[in-house]
Amino acid sequence: MSLLNLAWHSLWARRGTALLSLLTIALSVALLLGVENLRTQAKSSFASTISGTDLIVGARSGPTQLLLYSVFRIGNATNNISWDSYQQITQQPTVKWAIPISLGDSHRGYRVMGTTNSFFEHYQYANKQPLRFAQGRALENTYDVVLGAEVARKLQYHLGDKIVVAHGLAAVSFVNHEHYPFVVSGILQPTGTPVDRSVITSLAGIEAIHLPPQQQAYSEQQLTPSSITAMMLGTQSKLQIFSLQRQINEYKGEALLAILPGVALQELWGILSIAESALLAVSICVVITGLMSMLSTLMVSLKERRREMAILRSVGAKPRHIFGLLLLEALLLSVLGALLGLLSMYLILAAAKPLLLSQFGFYLVLTWPSLQQLYLLLAVVIVGFIAGVLPAWRAYRYSLSDGMSIRI
Structure with a gap:
């Protein structure tokens, strides 16, 4: 019988305790790989939230704050941009297209964003993927509204449904613009970005709902906003980005800030990397705990197995064979635990996928293990193998000292 076959039968003979060790290693590996999988996909999703936009412009604050409220709909602007400034900047010859953004209202906890149809024409995500409509069309009338995929799904809205926008950002508001309901004209396809959680209206619609309800007709001037929250810009040439950014940052009309989305995303991820590293460290500690288990x-079972080792010696096994047997048992437990942990990770992520999409708008893609994950699996197996050296050495010493007899 080969040493590997003997190690397998030895573990099978002690399958109760071996199974507990195996499950401990598997669960710890599943946690480690799950955290790594979520980390890498969250980072990828984070970076792909906006693509193809050269500059984001808002009131002067911090780059991270501007990025959060303009792209991720988190937080509020310190100030607005006047409409005159918006027009002057967008009329610059270096500007190819512009997307105005007006925030401040909400619908049942979802942010309402006032904009123009240039948002549907020029906003891109992931690898320059354009927005696509699952149903309906873009904004044509003052009270048209386009819903993100999550908003339509969770609130069960369909084309032609009427919705009432509320002032402020709370899920429940006592100041509703119920005199001016919007009509759902379109529903966007899922993007896995904050667009899925957005209620998109026209700038004219945002202005109209804040006018006196007694007034039936509005002039074009009344529906022209006096200010907006931010704007996204595309330039005629990539070579013009930095010169336009400097021009906006030195704008004399008001204090403005122009940021490069990619640079701001990296800064924001750098802030979040502390929590990411802490979570990864906790997962590694859990794996170490599993291997220590x-x-x-193996150490506890040594004294009980001294008679077994003596019997092996009696049939010709040498001390080095006993040493190898314990090492192979540790290696088998590590390999099987790593593989079972990998399988468990996929099962857990598959079960959590609908919850992550519905609750957090995070679209999880189940892919083959990455090179980084394979390295982690290999590291677990190697550390498990090394952990088996101590009980193997003890067994080797017992084998030498006991010889053909066993001390009871």
Whole structure:
């Protein structure tokens, strides 16, 4: 019988304790790989939230704050941009297109964004993917509204439904613009970005709902906003980005800030990387705990197995064979635990996928293990193998000292 076959039968004979060690390692590996998978996909999703936009412009504050409220709909602007400034900047010859953004209202906890149809024409995400309509069309009338995929799904809205916008950002508001309901004209396809959680109206519609309800007709001037929250810009040439950014940052009309989305995303991810590293460290500690559990199981069983080792010696096994047997047992437990942990990770992520999409708008893609994940699996196996050296050495010493007899 080969040493590997003997190690397998030895583990099978002690399958109760071996199974507990195996499950401990598997669960810890599943946690480690799950955290790594979510981390890498969250980072990828984070970076792909906006693509093809050269500059984001808002009131002067911090780059991270501007990025959060303009792209991720988190937080509020310190100030608005006047409409005159918006027009002057967008009329610059270096500006190819512009997307105005007006924030401040909400609908049942979802942010309302006032904009123009240039948003549907020029906003891109992931690898320059354009927005696509699952149903309906873009904004044509003052009270048209386009819903993100999550808003339509969770609130069960369909084309032609009427919705009432509320002042402020709370899920429940006592100041509703119920005299001016919007009509759902379109529903966007899922993007896995904050667009899925947005209620998109026209700038004219935002202005109209804030006018006196007694007034039936509005002039074009009344429906022209006096200010907006931010704007996204595309330039005629990539070579013009930095010169336009400097021009906006030095704008004399008011204090403005122009940021490069990619640079701001990297800064924001750098802030979040502390929590990311802490979570990864906790996962590694859990894996070490699982391997220590295996080590403890092997060490505790040594005294009970001294008679077994003596019998092996009697049939010709040498001390080095006993040493190899314990090492192979540790290796088998590590390999099987790593593989079972990998399978468990996929099962857990598959079960969590609908919840992550519905609750957080995070679209999880189940892919083959990455090179980084394979390295982690290999590291677990190697550390488990090394952990088996101590009980193997003890067994080797017992084998030498006991010889053909066993001390009871």
